Amino acid sequence: MIRRRLLAALGSVLVLSGCGAVGLSVTPVTVQDFTNELVVPPLAESRVVDGTRIFTLTAKQGRSRFLPGTDTRTWGFDGAHLGPTLRAERGERVAVEVTNALPEPTSVHWHGMHLPARMDGGPHQEIPPGDTWRPEWTVDQPAATLWYHPHPHGVSEEHVYRGLAGMFLIDDDAPVQLPHTYGVDDIPVIVQDKLFDTAGQLELADDGSEPGTLGNVVMANGTVGAYRDVTTERVRLRLLNGSTARTYSLGFTDRRIDLVATDGGLLDAPLSVERVRLAPGERAEIVVALTPGDTTRLRSFPVDLGDVAAPFAMGGNDAFDVLELRAAPELASTPPPSWGPSAHAPNDALDETAVATTRTFELQERTINGQRMDMSRIDEVVTIGHTEMWEVRNALPMPHSFHVHDVQFAIVSIDASPPPPDLAGRKDTVYLEPNRTYRLLMRFDDYPDPATPYMYHCHMLLHEDEGMMGQFVVVLPGMPAAAPAPGVGHGGHHD
Structure with missing residues (x-):
């Protein structure tokens, strides 16, 4: 079933490729007027x-x-x-x-x-x-x-x-020097895309397209065509990709931004970037500088999905504005972003030399390591206190991401090379470019429970629902896993 859907999707995009679809899109986003606060x-x-x-x-x-x-x-x-x-x-x-x-x-x-x-x-x-x-x-x-x-x-x-x-x-x-007044200069921005039927109701596409539903209406915090009045020289945007399938490349056309944090917290120092890529579930905190009377828009640019089969059919070529920022004629002074370490930093640090176990995970079709999710099966058993290296690979030319419950990991390498600076912070979700190996360093502290599992899975939610998920338990040294409560699996043919 899954393979037929993948082949059908690939077939349709190959036909479009033959029609000169380079630079075009089959998932365009509607242009908005940005008149809603x-x-x-x-x-x-x-x-x-x-x-x-x-x-x-x-x-x-x-x-x-x-x-x-x-x-x-x-x-x-x-x-x-x-x-x-x-x-x-x-x-x-x-x-x-x-x-x-x-x-x-x-x-x-x-x-x-x-x-x-x-x-x-x-x-x-x-x-x-x-x-x-x-x-x-x-x-x-x-x-x-x-x-x-x-x-x-x-x-x-x-x-x-x-x-x-x-x-x-x-x-x-x-100790941080960052915009911190919630709703004033520290603003959550939940970015989502939706598809509506002719009656104006939410619609989930069921046409075999990958990586799932890519809506033509993009909203921020549930606001379509959103603007925000800004009263300070700098504003901190806490960006969340709350979509179920679409990946964004967020930035501005007329200025750089300071990336200050990723999923698990602050970077070592502010990183000046043009834009940041966010797959479903990923977060980033950015600081944007404005001048009095300034107007600018947070925009999603064409996104590098890696070596996927047909980017134009998977949102890769889509570009659209998400949020308009309108600076007041006079702005309160805001210092450049900076911070120092927490007292907990030494205990939070990860040590690659302490790795006790290395595990490998391959995402293919709707399986991880050839198996679909079964709630009654424990796939991995982790010992409390151990540091581990998880080597994760997306084996098909389709967008996938990888999320691990309970821990924040460090990306040690991508195909044996250090990660780019924007991926150097702590993460719990990472976009997997096809046919590349991501080495993820993590430590499992606290909460042994041999009978209650955590999840690891693709965060493209259609993929998760169709079986691209596994389970692990954290146990005391020498303890085996116990059988979890009986649950529904994803059995059946994968043809």
């Missing part, structure tokens, strides 16, 4: 009880006005679409009371968070309709822009696409 998700309220900061979230149905005169059915947390931004300090004990008011089971995965497997929100922690799930853990990782989204088995793509997503910000003790 950017909606900034509110900071989630919380209460502290016996030393634990408690948040509440409710997944519910709603209606959103994306297109003029049309109400679109959507899902959201505490609202019609997307969700509030959760924020906590390193060292805090946190809990989230998640209520499912949807008509079907869902889950909430804390993407990028280091926490116990039973709190991770993967497919083993689904929440039935009407129930409330209360994960609780101690935040213990560097300051970073993380996010939360559903991870129910086989339907993650649909749940995220309908609107279930939000950010989770972590602060720590590192």
